[in-house]
Amino acid sequence: MVEIRYFAAIADAVGKDRETLDFPAGATVADLRSTLSASYGPGLDKMLSVCAYLVGDELTRDPHAALTPRVDVLPPFAGG
DSSP: OEEEEEOHHHHHHHTSSEEEEOOOTTOBHHHHHHHHHHHHOTHHHHHHTTOEEEETTEEEOOTTOBOOSEEEEEOOOOOO
16 A cells, blocks of 8 residues: 655645555556556646656656655645
8 A cells, every 4th residue: 555645736636635545566656657647537647747756765756666655746846
């Protein structure tokens, strides 16, 4: 089981700030993106492609990064 936490625009797009999903051992960020696109519609994949993923203590955009028990999905943030 992987706890997925969503922030900012991605939380708005999925309508929640967290959920728990079941993934097999060795699942990757690419697997997460595929699952989320299948659940929330293919339009979400465009947003997910520009997100960063906090996997454990590592911030990554690598689709081959292995999932950990908690993954944060972080869209680009605007600031000023």
